[in-house]
Amino acid sequence: MSIHSQYPFSLPSYCSGLDDGSFCQRELKEESRSWRSEKYAPVSNVMVLEHDHGVGSARFCDDAEMDRLLAAEHHPQLRIVLLQPTPQERLLHTIDDPAVLKALLTNELISDRVDEPTNEKTLDQSEDGVPSQLNITRSCLLKILTRYDIAPAAASHIRGQEQIFGSRQQRDEEGKMRSFEFWYAIRARAYVRRLGKEADLKMTIVTRYDARSQSTLVLLKYRSFNDLPQRLHEELVENLQAFVREPTTAALVKNPFITSVMHFNPTIQYFRRAAREPRDTIRDEEARVHGGMDEFARIDLHKLHLTLTSLDQDKIQMSFILGVIARLRIQHETFQTLVEGKAGVPERVWLYFRMEEEFDRFENQIAYFKSSVEDVARRVERLLELLFNMSSRINTQSSTKMTKYAMHESASMSTISVVTMLFLPGTFIAVGALSAGSTVKTRANRHTHTPRPY
Secondary structure, rough: OOHHHHOOOOOOOOOOOOOOOHHHHHHHHOOOOOOEEEEEHHOOOOEEEEEOOOOEEEEEEEHHHHHHHHHHHOOEEEEEEEEEOOOOEEEEEHHOOHHHHHHHHOOOOOOOOOOOOOOOOOOOOOOOOOOEEOOOOOOHHHHHHHOOOOOHHHHHHHHOOOOOOEEEEEOOOOOOEEEEEHHHEEEOOOEEOOOEEEEEEEEEEEEEOOOOOEEEEEEEEEOEEEEEHHHHHHHHHHHHHHHHHHHHHHHHHHOOOOHHHHHHHHHHHHHHHOOHHHHHHHHHHHHHHHHOOHHHOOHOOOOOHHHHHHHHHHHHHHHHHHHHHHHHHHHHHHHHHHHOOOOOHHOOOOOHHHHHHHHHHHHHHHHHHHHHHHHHHHHHHHHHHHHHHHHHHHHHHHHHHHHHHHHHHHHHHHHHHHHHHHHHHHHHHHHHHHHHHHHHHHHHHHOOOOOOOO
16 A cells, blocks of 8 residues: 555654544545535646746646656745636526626626636536536645645645644754644635625645755645636636746745735735625615615615625635734744744845735735725615615505505495495385384374263
């Protein structure tokens, strides 16, 4: 049995008291029983991006090529292995509503073109619950994890839905830093109200810095449930390709946090673009509330509620991203102290300050957009409250009118009943008979003479 198939138990760094190897193997198991864990590809087709002292490259590798890369003794300054699972739902090619396409293009959620997916095989969607598929085989993935001694705790991020921040530092027998690792996942979200669908892209980033060779491995995974986050996905890949091919990247990759920094700006801009449609929609609905009963009846409460739910999820993800940035700053300080050996701030190079400036900017941007989303969410809540209050008032007024109408109808029916009884034919006969009998008795009394006693 091969060593990589026993991952993580075969790792020299494995610690049974701290690492849960059984859980790791369950996360990376061969079969997939739900959409939360992707299927493995029958043949690997992985994009590998590298940069080494001013020279960069990006290419797709199959299993044999990956074996050659992993067996090579030389380590480039930066190696990025990009995992791109296929989306579980294909929606872009099924959208035939011009208004929906216009909204997606206006808010810059999709590109001007909708291309057929490349370098991936179409899944058989006839079977219910078919999950998305990774572009790597299980054997190849385990070889990468074993070759670079990736922490077992990152397994639920690599193949699963985990997002929590994790880190690990390893030292040699002399106490010197051997490797520096951290991993997490963030989400960029948008809610397409006209479709009732979420355009959600999860970016998993597993980074391992080798202090001996001063090289960095980054295991990236971009996963979305559907293909709506097309533009963001393309933008991230294009940014990576341009980054590794730039000669000045040689100075930047000395800091293993550079790849993480590259993902925040596209994510923030995605949230900014995604907030346009809910804001415009709520503005229109607010105007519609005061436009009379005809406009009031056109408001869709169900969609408003779904919009509010999506905004709540946006707030959760933005809060989590702020927490990730805070954790990265702590790890950045640890890296400068333990790996670079520069405990004092004045000793640190320009790249440290540049990274800190970027973290500051991202924190402020996320905080601002989070407050903007919270404002839109409050407006939705106030609108829903107003709609329910107006509905209650209309129902009360309708009930009052119905009550008055019922009382009026009851009085009218009583009058009609009395009049009807008076004018029925049988009533005339009875009244005539009674009148005739009374007249006969009166006349009889007049002709009957009773003698008076003397």
